[in-house]
Structures are given as structure tokens and as C-alpha cells.
Amino acid sequence: MADISAEEIFEEFREHSIAEFFKKNRQMLGYSGMVRSLVTVVHEYVTNSLDATEEAGILPDIYVAVTQIADSRYKVHVMDNGPGIPRNFIGKALATILAGTKFHRYVQLRGQQGIGAAGCTLFAQITTGKPILVKSGTGKGKAYTCHVAINTAGNKPLITGIAEVDENFRGLSVEGEFAEVKYEKSEHGIYEYLKRTALSNPHAQIKFKDPTGEEFVFLRSVDRMPPTPKPVKAHPLGLGVNDLLEFAHVSQSRKISSFLVDTFTRVTSNKVAELKEIAKSVDFDREPKQLQWHEAEELIKAIRQVKWIAPDASAIIPIGEAQVKVTLKNILNPEFMSVVERKPKVFRGGIPFIIEAAVAWGGNSGYKTESGYTGSILRYANRVPLLFDAGNCAITEAAKEIQWKRYNIDFENQAVSVFVNLSSVHIPYAGVGKEAISKEPEIIEEIKLAIMDAARGVQNYVRGKQTVNFETGRYKSTMRYAKPLAQDLSYLSGAEQKEIEKDLEKLVAKHYPHIKNAKVAEETSGESGSPAEGAEE
Numbered sequence: 001m002a003d004i005s006a007e008e009i010f011e012e013f014r015e016h017s018i019a020e021f022f023k024k025n026r027q028m029l030g031y032s033g034m035v036r037s038l039v040t041v042v043h044e045y046v047t048n049s050l051d052a053t054e055e056a057g058i059l060p061d062i063y064v065a066v067t068q069i070a071d072s073r074y075k076v077h078v079m080d081n082g083p084g085i086p087r088n089f090i091g092k093a094l095a096t097i098l099a100g101t102k103f104h105r106y107v108q109l110r111g112q113q114g115i116g117a118a119g120c121t122l123f124a125q126i127t128t129g130k131p132i133l134v135k136s137g138t139g140k141g142k143a144y145t146c147h148v149a150i151n152t153a154g155n156k157p158l159i160t161g162i163a164e165v166d167e168n169f170r171g172l173s174v175e176g177e178f179a180e181v182k183y184e185k186s187e188h189g190i191y192e193y194l195k196r197t198a199l200s201n202p203h204a205q206i207k208f209k210d211p212t213g214e215e216f217v218f219l220r221s222v223d224r225m226p227p228t229p230k231p232v233k234a235h236p237l238g239l240g241v242n243d244l245l246e247f248a249h250v251s252q253s254r255k256i257s258s259f260l261v262d263t264f265t266r267v268t269s270n271k272v273a274e275l276k277e278i279a280k281s282v283d284f285d286r287e288p289k290q291l292q293w294h295e296a297e298e299l300i301k302a303i304r305q306v307k308w309i310a311p312d313a314s315a316i317i318p319i320g321e322a323q324v325k326v327t328l329k330n331i332l333n334p335e336f337m338s339v340v341e342r343k344p345k346v347f348r349g350g351i352p353f354i355i356e357a358a359v360a361w362g363g364n365s366g367y368k369t370e371s372g373y374t375g376s377i378l379r380y381a382n383r384v385p386l387l388f389d390a391g392n393c394a395i396t397e398a399a400k401e402i403q404w405k406r407y408n409i410d411f412e413n414q415a416v417s418v419f420v421n422l423s424s425v426h427i428p429y430a431g432v433g434k435e436a437i438s439k440e441p442e443i444i445e446e447i448k449l450a451i452m453d454a455a456r457g458v459q460n461y462v463r464g465k466q467t468v469n470f471e472t473g474r475y476k477s478t479m480r481y482a483k484p485l486a487q488d489l490s491y492l493s494g495a496e497q498k499e500i501e502k503d504l505e506k507l508v509a510k511h512y513p514h515i516k517n518a519k520v521a522e523e524t525s526g527e528s529g530s531p532a533e534g535a536e537e
Contacts, residue, residue, distance in 0.1 A: 282298055380420065
């Protein structure tokens with residue numbers, strides 16, 4: 001075989017755009033499997049609508065319609081009442097991969113990569129050859145419509161048919177045809193996705209029309225917007241050497257000491273003084289742009305030896321304990337639930353995050369099987385339900401590592417559900433399809449601690465219930481003899497039998513305090529509400 005020169009080999013060397021890459025690797029965007037692909041389209045548009053309306057301070061009204069055109073071919077229409085998209089940004093927003101308003105900001109948003117909506121445009125294009133029809137308006141005069149596609153060779157938008165419409169429309173409407181997809185009303189389908197989205201976003205109202213023409217309305221239950229997350233600085237804990245160097249080399253500060261205070265949260269002059277005592281070979285008076293790798297390594301080691309205040313949580317808005325309880329009650333109506341919200345922590349890059357977890361026991365928790373029940377895991381990231389890739393997710397990994405029997409829970413054979421929501425300015429997804437959270441050690445550890453805290457609440461409830469059941473049996477056995485004994489004592493003493501019975505009941509009840517409490521709870525259960533609510537209190 002003749003030798004082939006490097007020059008001949010490199011004759012085939014080409015540069016490719018990111019759009020071309022995803023055109024050949026659409027499964028990385030979540031477009032793998034017919035049911036999942038259709039859910040991914042709806043997911044991308046709905047999360048964008050929620051982000052846009054919230055940033056504009058508008059209570060979201062979102063309309064979703066899925067219409068079957070042919071076998072494995074559907075039209076998806078999503079419309080919101082948000083601020084719309086200015087005409088000069090429509091191509092960047094809907095037809096340019098890795099372009100957007102979110103990736104570069106330290107603020108909590110559902111979308112973050114600048115891929116989602118453009119990925120939908122690309123998916124429509126490669127499965128049907130058709131562009132996306134868009135209508136956008138600010139509600140202050142005329143709106144406009146256009147067709148949007150992608151020039152994949154250059155990752156450039158193709159905008160055609162721009163026209164003004166004499167309509168006082170506010171919001172964004174996107175409509176596209178997609179092939180190689182399938183609609184199913186299952187636990188992994190669009191209906192379930194929208195239901196869970198509405199439950200974790202009570203300020204939103206979502207209307208859904210399925211391919212059969214049936215309409216569903218997930219009503220708004222809260223008439224106020226959630227608090228607006230604020231952009232924050234990175235926290236020094238969790239920074240790597242390269243992270244620190246990247247921040248330093250773009251800093252406008254004159255000294256490394258002022259760079260640390262200006263760039264990162266929780267860094268004060270006192271903390272810098274502590275770092276100086278540890279990182280003695282670093283000249284804190286030099287320009288940060290001159291920081292070298294070995295100096296950054298020493299600084300990172302010093303940072304990890306100093307005690308820091310928890311990261312600023314103003315950038316993160318979790319669902320909240322009250323809403324998690326409402327969510328689980330609506331979905332599962334459990335006999336008992338225990339909800340926990342952990343304090344803010346950081347993972348690599350100094351990015352803050354908060355874990356919320358709950359364990360729901362009884363009721364409609366878990367999955368029903370032929371032999372009984374088995375446990376289930378409800379996964380959320382920034383209020384967005386994660387329906388796919390469960391086996392590759394940090395939440396699933398953490399739940400599997402819990403020794404459930406220590407908490408009187410048989411996860412494999414009981415009606416129990418674990419709910420976990422990760423809130424952060426940057427969700428470390430396992431892939432750009434955004435259906436699983438990367439298995440970062442810091443995140444897995446926090447999820448485990450949160451689940452274990454919640455499981456202890458269930459453990460106490462189950463133990464109390466077992467104690468009550470045990471004492472109830474003994475109490476009933478003892479009280480079988482109360483009436484005959486009262487009758488004999490009445491005959492001997494001449495006292496009233498009923499009075500003696502009451503005295504005997506009081507005497508026995510003193511030995512079984514759980515029975516007494518259980519009887520009181522039973523008498524007042526009509527006032528306290530459902531079993532789940534009463535148990536929580």
C-alpha cells in the first residue's frame with residue numbers, strides 16, 4: 001500500500017458550523033425517539049415563553065396546540081402574551097444556534113444555552129423542509145409576521161416573507177410542522193409535561209389542545225409574579241484554576257486584591273488579608289492580567305482553606321415549600337409528605353444552587369404495578385420537569401444511594417415518591433437536550449442530604465403510625481374487660497356503672513398517650529383538612 005502524504009490527507013480538511021454539527025447529531029438536542037422529539041419541541045417553546053413573560057413582569061398566558069397532519073407528522077403552535085421579539089433580533093433568537101440573552105448572565109433562567117428555539121427551527125427544516133411561521137408584536141401598534149429558517153452551512157438565519165399585520169397583538173406566536181414525531185398521552189407525553197409545568201409555575205395559565213381536539217386548561221392559581229432573580233457574581237468556592245485565570249485576564253482592576261473583591265461575591269478586604277497569609281508567594285499588588293497558572297493554583301488552595309459565607313441567593317428563586325406541598329398534593333394527594341429546602345451551595349465555577357426535596361408517602365405516590373407499588377422520582381430543574389434520561393441524572397443517582405430502609409421506607413415495594421428541584425443560575429445538564437442533570441459530586445451530595453432530611457420526616461410519621469397501631473391493639477384488648485369489670489364493681493359498690501366505665505377508660509388511656517392523641521386528631525380531622533395537610537401540621 002502506497003504511503004499517503006499529510007498534504008493529501010488534509011485536502012479533506014474543512015471547517016463546519018455548529019448548525020451543521022447539530023443537523024447530523026440532532027439526538028444531542030433531545031430529538032431522539034418520536035414521542036420525546038415532539039415533547040422537546042413543546043418544551044423549548046414553552047420554557048422560552050415563561051422566561052420572556054417573567055422577565056417582562058407579565059403573568060404568563062400560554063397556548064399550545066398540536067395537530068396531526070399525517071402519520072408521524074404534526075403541526076405545533078405555541079403562543080404567549082410576552083414582550084415579543086424585535087424584528088431585528090428575530091433571526092438571532094429563532095434561527096441562530098448558540099445565540100441568545102441567557103448564556104453569559106449569572107441569573108436564573110430556564111433556558112440558558114441559546115440552542116432551544118433555533119434547534120426547533122432546525123428540526124422542522126430537516127424533517128419537513130419547511131420554515132417556522134412567526135408572529136410577534138409589542139401590543140403597541142402593528143405586529144409583523146415572517147418565515148424563519150437556518151442556513152446550516154454558516155449558522156445564519158434565513159428570514160422571508162416579512163409583513164406587517166394591522167393587529168394590536170402582544171407576544172410571540174410560533175408555528176411549525178415536524179415529522180418523525182408521535183403524540184402520546186402518557187407519563188412521558190406533552191400533556192404530562194404541561195401539567196407538571198403548570199404545577200411548578202402557579203402564576204402561569206396554560207391552555208392545551210391535543211390532536212383529538214380536546215382542550216385542557218391549567219388555571220393560574222396565583223395572581224402574582226414570583227420574585228425576580230437578580231444577576232450575581234460568582235462565589236470563590238467552586239472556582240478552578242482556569243476559571244480564576246479567565247476572570248483575571250479580562251478584569252479591569254489594577255491589583256489582584258481589588259480584582260478579587262470586585263469580581264466575586266462574599267470577598268471582602270478582610271478575606272483578602274486571610275488569603276495573603278496563606279498564599280504568601282502571590283503578589284496581590286500586581287495586575288490580575290499578569291496572574292500566572294502556578295499563582296492561580298496557590299490562590300485556589302488558599303480559597304479552599306478560608307471559611308466563607310454561603311453564596312448570595314438573590315439570583316435564585318426556588319419553587320418554595322408551600323408551592324411544593326400544593327404541587328405534590330395536586331399530583332399525588334399523599335397521606336403524608338415532608339418538604340426540605342437546603343441552604344445555597346456552590347459547584348464548580350463558583351456557581352450557586354439550591355436544592356428542594358420532598359418525600360411523599362401513601363396516597364397516589366409511586367407507580368402502581370401488578371404486584372402492588374414501587375417508588376417514583378419527580379425531577380425538576382429551575383421549575384422545569386425532566387421526563388427523560390432519568391438513568392443519566394444526578395437526581396436519580398442520589399436517590400439510588402439512599403439507604404431507604406433506615407427510614408422505614410421500602411422504595412421498591414411501597415407507594416412513595418421523591419421530588420427534587422435544582423435551582424441555579426446555570427444548570428449543569430448532562431447534554432444539550434436538557435433532560436438530565438450532570439453528576440457533579442457537590443450536587444449529588446446536596447441532593448442526598450436534602451432527600452435524607454425529608455425522609456426523616458416520613459420516618460417519624462411512619463414510626464408514630466406503627467406505635468399508634470400497636471397501642472391501639474393493646475388498648476382495645478384491655479378495654480374488652482372494662483364493661484364486665486364496671487358491672488361487677490357497680491354491683492359490689494352500688495356506684496353507677498357508666499361512671500365507673502368512664503373512670504376505667506381514663507385510667508387505661510393514661511398508659512397509651514398515642515391513642516389519646518390519635519383520638520383527638522380523629523375528632524378534629526374535619527377541621528384540619530386532608531390527611532396530607534393534617535400530617536404536615
